[in-house]
Amino acid sequence: MHAIIWKPLRTFSLLCLPILLIFSATTLHSDTEDSWEMLESEHFQIYYQPDETHPQDIADIAEDFYPHLNRLLDGIEIGKIEIWMCKTQKQFQAAAHAPIQDWAVGCAFPLSRRIVIQNPRVIIDRKFQLSQVLRHEIVHIAFGQRTKSTIGDIPLWFIEGIAIYLSGEWAPHRHDVMFEHILSRSIIPLSDLTERFPIPERGAQLAYAESLNAVAWLVKIAGEEKLWEVIDLLGEGHDLNTAYKQALGWDLATFDAEWQASLSQRYYWAALFSNSYLFWGSLGLVFILVYLLRRRRIRRRLVELEQQESQVDPFFRQDNQS
Template structure:
C-alpha cells in the first residue's frame, strides 16, 4: 500500500519541502521520492536477506524496519544528522530500526552494489536489535565484521588494502578499532578490511556455532569482553595478537615480499630466469637457421 506523507511530520531531520511516498512488505517500509527509485526491488532484497537470518530475527521484538532512500548526497548527509564521511552511501540506526541509503545510482558510482549496501545496513539493524541490551559495549570492529560477514560481502579493494598493509607491516591492532574508525577513506578501508578478516578468521578457527553462541550471550545482556572469553576461550587481547600473527601464515606470499631480502632476491631470480629464457630462445633460432643453410633446396637437385 502506498501513502503520500510529508517528511516534516514523519522525520523532521529531513527536508520539509520534499514529499515522500512509502511502500511496505511484511518486515520493511521503504520511503522514497516518486520517480527516483524502484522501491519494490529494495523490498525484495530486504525480505530475501531477512529470511536468511532466523538466528537473529527470531530473537528480535516485532516491528517494521524503515529504509529511507535519499536522492542526493546532500539530502543523505542532512538525513543522517550525525557525523558521517563524504564517501559513505548508507547508514543504519539499529535501535530505532532505521536505515538511510543514497539513491542506487550514487551507490553504483561509488563502485558498490545496492544488494551489498542494503544487506550490510540491514545486518546492522538485525544484530543491533538482537543484542540491544549489550550493544554499547561491543567493539566497532566486531560490529562491522558481523555486518560484512552476514551480508556476505566481497569488496576486492578491501582485500588489496589488507595485503598492502601486511606487506608494509602496518596492520592496526583491533584494540585501536574499538570505539571508532579512521576518518580518512584509506584508513577506514583498512579498518573495514581488518574487521572483515578478523571475524572471518574467528569463524574459521572456532566455528559458526561459536559465533552464534556469543550472540546469544550478548542477547542475554552479558558483557561483551566476559562473553567473548567464556565462549571463544581467549580474551580480546589474546585474540587480537593471535589474529595478527595468523595474517603472516595465511598470506605467506605477501609476508615473503615484506622481507627486502626475499623481495630483491626474488626480483633478481626473475630477471635471471628471463635472461635464460631469452638466451635459449635465441639459440634455438640460430640452430634452426643453421639447419636451413645445410639443407639443399630441391630446386638445385639433379
C-alpha cells in the first residue's frame, strides 16, 4: 500500500493525500541516533542508514524506470528526486508527518519531490515487490510535478489509478477483489473516492482496485491517447471534470455511472451470482435444458432399438432353417 501527501485543507485520509506538510530532512536528522548517508545517481538521491538497506539496488531500480516517465513529464525538468529509506515504522511515521496506517509501505511528497519508504525487508515481508513500490511512488512525483496547478483538486481515485497504471503494477489479486465486491454488490462509487479511501486495509484494497479498473476502462473504451489527452489538459490547468468532458465528451458523473454499469458486463458471472433470482432461474433453465437433451437422446436410442428388433436376422430366415 502507498501514501501520498499533496496539499492543505483536505481532511486526513489513510493515504495522507489531504495535507501537504512539507517534509523536511531535519525531521529525519532530529533523532541523534540516526546517521544518514547519501548515494547520488543521475536523477535520484538515495538517503539510507549503513547496514540497513542496499542503496545501489534502489538507485538502479529507480534509474531503470525513469525513462518511462518521458511522456508523463513531457520535457519538464523537475530536478532530482529524493528517496528516504526508513529503518523503523516509527521513523517512517515521523517522516510522513501524518497518521499513515500500519500497512502502508511508501509515501510520496510530489511537490517537494520526496519519497519515503519502509525498510526493504519490511516491504518484502508484507509481500510487496520493492520495484513496484518505488515505481508507484516515482509516478506520483512525476504526475504531481506535471499537474502542479491542479493536483490539489484531482480526485484521489484518478491519482492512484494513474500511479498503478503507469507504473505497470501487476497485481492479479485486484481482479479477485473486484470480483468479490461485484458479487456482494458493494462497489464504491468513484464519487465517494474523491478525497479519501476507506481506512481499513480491506476497504483500501477495494479502492485501489477500483481506481486501476476505472483508468484501465477509460483506456479500453477510448484508447490510451485519450488518457494522455486528459493528463495534458490537467497539466494545462483544467480540472478533471473539464478534462473528461473535452477529451471524452462525458463529465465525471456520467463516467462514474457508465463505468459502474460496465462492471456487470465485464464481470458477467459475478453479476449473475449477485442476483439470486437470476442465478437460480438461470440454473433451473440449465437443468431443464440438460434434462430435455438427455430425454431426447434416450428416445432416439429406443427408436433405434425398436427398428433393430423389427428386422429379422438373416440367420433366422426360413431358407436358412434346417
